Amino acid sequence: MGKKKGRRPPVSGELSITSMMDMMTIILVFLLKSYSTEDISVKPSDDLEVPISSAKKPPRLAVNLIVTRSGILVDSVPVLGLERVPDEETGEEVVRVPDDEKKGQMISKLYDRLLEKAEYAEELSAKTGAEDGEFKGQILLQCDRRLPFSVIREVMYTAGQAKFGEFKFVVIQGGEGL
Amino acid sequence: MAKKRLGEAEELNLVPIMNLVTILIPFLLMAAQFISLAVIDSTLPAIGPPQPADQQEDEDPPLSLSILITDEGFTVKGNGIDDIVGATEEEGEDAGPTIPCTVQGCPTPDAYNTEELNRMLVEIKALPGNDEEENVILVPEPKIPYEVLVLTMDASRNDPARKGDEGLLFPFVVIAGGA
Incomplete structure (x- = not known):
């Protein structure tokens, strides 16, 4: 017994990484496939559930207006908060723009911010003179x-007043339609 | 150096490749997007595409298709489509919706009968003189959830039976202020 033990070759402690490599290669291919260079991204949360639609048109870069159930953001910068009040008839919670934030249909703070964006974009396109960069008043609405x-209407009206007339509603692609 | 036994291949050193892959994976995981986005175009009525001038007024008025979305269902309005929508002499609120919800009071977005709306719009598009029509005006009530708007726009965009451009119904959506 003792003799045999002595003759055994030293056990190599090296790990076999071939199977791990296989796994990594598969993961790498999958991630490369889902690699995205899209201009916009949606960060879903409890207050922002973007609807699913059968639309196929890909989004293009534009001013990004996000309306969640708790507030309004322009290019990820919060502009104002929305309030939740119980409905007079049904008692259900309804989201609305606070009365002191708007003049008629127009949301003052949002108007100021959007006008700033529009003027900056116009100035930029005038300086570069590029046809591609021409300001067309496009706005992405999430x-x-x-x-x-009623909230969407007020937001659209305000954007319309601030020179943004082409609305692009961002939706999640899904389903083959009806 | 010990002489290699014949038939025993030398193992490849995979460690550098492993290093590379391990660095690439977190980077790609960060940039990966698992949902694909799309956009639906729309304009405000005031600055929407101009309506064609009334060349043949009286004789052949433009379709001016509009869909009212209420908490009872869809009401489809337009010129020359009374036979399809089954319009009655009654006007205003008494007339009731053209396509009522499948559940009384439309408690959920699914209750809106978008299949029926789509079928009706396919019929309207097939009417003579309507092949060039591409505009539809949506007039939702203030309480209608945004999701119903998107469902209605989906229903008015494509004829599911025909693929590609041929199946387009009324892709240019204008959202009007509503009541």
């Missing part, structure tokens, strides 16, 4: 699917 149309 809205929560549960928001009532």
Whole structure:
């Protein structure tokens, strides 16, 4: 017994990494496939659930207006908060723009911020003179699917007043339509 | 150096490749996007595409298709489509919706009968003189959730039976202020 033990070759402590390599290669290919260079991104949260649609048109870079159930953001910078009040008839919670934030249909703070963006974009396109960069008043709208149309209407009206007339509603691609 | 036994291949040193892959994976994980986004174009009515001038007024008025979205269902309005939508002499609120919800009071977005709306719009598009029409005006009530708007826009965009440009119904959506 003792003799045999002495003759055994020293056990190599090296790890076999071939199987790990296989796994890594598969993960790498999958991640490369889902690698995205899209201009915009959606950060879903409890207050922002973007609706699913059968639309196929890819988004292009533009001013990004996000309307969640708790507030409004322009290019990820918060502009104002929204309030939740119980509905007079049904008692359900309804999201709306606070009365002191708006003049008629117009949301003052949002108007100021958007006008700033529009003027900056116009100035930029005038300086570069590039046709591609010409300011067309395009605006990307990411809205929560549960928001009532009254809020969307006020936001659209305000954007319209601030020279943004081409609305692009951001949706999640899904389904083959009806 | 010890003489290698015949038939025993030398193992490849995979450690540098492993290093590279381990660095690449976190980077790609960060940049990966697992949902794909799309956009739906729309304009405000005041600055929307100009309506064609009334060349043949009276004789052949433009379609001016509009869909009212209420908490009872869809009401489809337009010129020359009374046979399809089954419009009655009654006007205003008494008339009721053209396509009522499948559940009374439309409690959820699914209750809106978008299949029926889509079928009706396919019929309207097939009417003579409507092949060039591409505009539809949506008039939602203030309480209608945004999701219903998107569902309605989906229903008015494509004819599911026909693929590509041929299947386009009314892709240019204008959202009007509503009541």
